[in-house]
Amino acid sequence: MFHKHYETLRIKMIVMTLGFSLIPLLALGVTIYYQFNNTFQNKITESLRTLAQNRKSSIELFFDERISQLNTIAQTHSFERLKEESFLTKVFNVMQSRSKSFIDLGVIDSDGNHLAYVGPYSEKLKSVNYAHEDWFQAVQSTGVYVSDVFLGFRKVPHFIIAVTSVENNRVWILRATINSAIIDEIVSGAQIGKRGDAFIINRKNILQTTPRFAGNLLESPNSPDFSSSRGTTIELMSFKGEESLYGAIPISNPQWVLVIREDPQEEMALLSGAYYTEALILGFGVILVILGTVFTTRLMTRRLIEAQKDKAKSEDLMIQSSKMAALGKMAAGIAHEINNPLQIIGDQAGWMKDLLESEDIKKSENFEEFDQCINKIERQVNRSREITHRLLRFGRRMETTQEMVDINHLLAETITFLENEAHFRDIQIQTEYDELLPKVSTDPNQLQQVFLNIIDNAIDAVGQSGQLRIRTSTDLKDPKELVVQISDNGPGISKEALSKIFDPFFTTKRADEGTGLGLSISYGIVEKLGGHIEVESVEGKGTTFYVRIPNV
Helix, strand or coil: CHHHHHHHHHHHHHHHHHHHHHHHHHHHHHHHHHHHHHHHHHHHHHHHHHHHHHHHHHHHHHHHHHHHHHHHHHHHCCHHHHCCHHHHHHHHHHHHHHCCCEEEEEEEECCCEEEEEECCCHHHHCCCECCCCHHHHHHHHHCEEECCCECCCCCCCECEEEEEEEECCEEEEEEEEECHHHHHHHHHCCCCCCCCEEEEEECCCCECCCCCCCCCCCCCCCCCCCCCCCCCEEEEEEECCEEEEEEEEEECCCCEEEEEEECHHHHHHCCHHHHHHHHHHHHHHHHHHHHHHHHHHHHHHHHHHHHHHHHHHHHHHHHHHHHHHHHHHHHHHHHHHHHHHHHHHHHHHHHHHHHHHHCHHHHCCCHHHHHHHHHHHHHHHHHHHHHHHHHHHHHHCCCCCCEEECHHHHHHHHHHHHHHHHHHCCCEEEEECCCCCCCEEECHHHHHHHHHHHHHHHHHHHCCCCEEEEEEEECCCCCCEEEEEEEECCCCCCHHHHCCCCCCCCCCCCCCCCCCCHHHHHHHHHHHCCCEEEEEEECCCEEEEEEEEECC
16 A cells, blocks of 8 residues: 555656646647648749749740840831841841741731741741731731641641731731740740649630640640639639649730649658657657656655654554553563562562471481482572563663674573573574674673564474574774674575565565564664674575664
């Protein structure tokens, strides 16, 4: 029950300490996780926004430069010169030397007739009339027109830039087909990761560039419809059960929309290292807190148990000392009471002996028997007197004193209290006293109580027909200590019990034979007197106690 109480206390302390330690730690870890996660998601979103804006700027710049280049040619060269294919070829070659942006170049009059053409589709396009084409109507009304991707007369996907010029009240058109590979290259630069995609759609949600995964050119993309976007859109969307991060931004000329798709899992995978590090640090912190808590509470509990044991020892020692003091007073009272009848018996025995000497009783046939009886009475009276004298000395020693004590003499006197029981059990007590052993300043009464407890325990351990050996000496390693060695050839003490024999209330005897306080009190007494007790035991061979007393 004693240890169970402290075990319960230890568990409560661990639970409370871990609660107050781990909850804030875990809360901090979760907070850092979500804050970092949100920050990184915002960073991904802003990165996608920046990427979309950069791609848009590159595409618009490309078209602005091409439009400006065509306007410059239309304004600086006359219609008559440009409709000459030889001159138009020279102009086209100059344009291509600076940039490979154009595939062909053509001059068209106000009626839609293709007057001059330079490019790979000369046979198909030279005699074509564009008067009924959508782009022809559009460029005449706006002056500058960038088309969507279409097949046209060449039956190949392409898009054009057309600009108008007015010369001598005559309107004519300079038209160029753009190398779509350049636009594809600009757009593909936004395809990030293994599953990232980027493409351009027109306002009818038709693909103007070839995506990686979203479908085919001139088809509707396999993605949400962003064709009506009027501003930059960054949104996490689910399409056909697959969640992706989309960015959409409109392009002013032509009227297109750039769409960028990113896989959020790929982007967030970059955080795995940070999450792993945080989890490692958090896990290490949790383990450290748990180990520290368990170690600290175990240490605190052990200290509490030791303090409780010390308190119990002190209380038990006080109780035992009080009992011994009461026993001493009682023994002294009994000795005084017994001494009176013993005195009378002794006096009467002496008078009877005098009578035997003075009368003619010597002539009696029973004279020798009378004389033997009287001598026996006198011997037993003297023996009883010696016992009462020891009781009186024992009683006087109950008061705590500090005096010079002969350890050998004190042991010899202690043995007399137990020699009858040892003799009755056929136990031999052998003594080996160091004759040169110095006297020590100590409390003889308390020290005798220690010897009584240990020798009495040794007699109980041997049981019947055994041997006790008591030896005194000066410690060879430390001359400032005297050693009293008390050995028996009893059954010995188990290793498990050996570590507990000085604990209060621990005993290997039956409940009606011992209280478990003797060795605990003895240990406390010797510690109080400045010494210490050691014990060695081998099961089946016996036990030896070493009482070390300071020689000061």
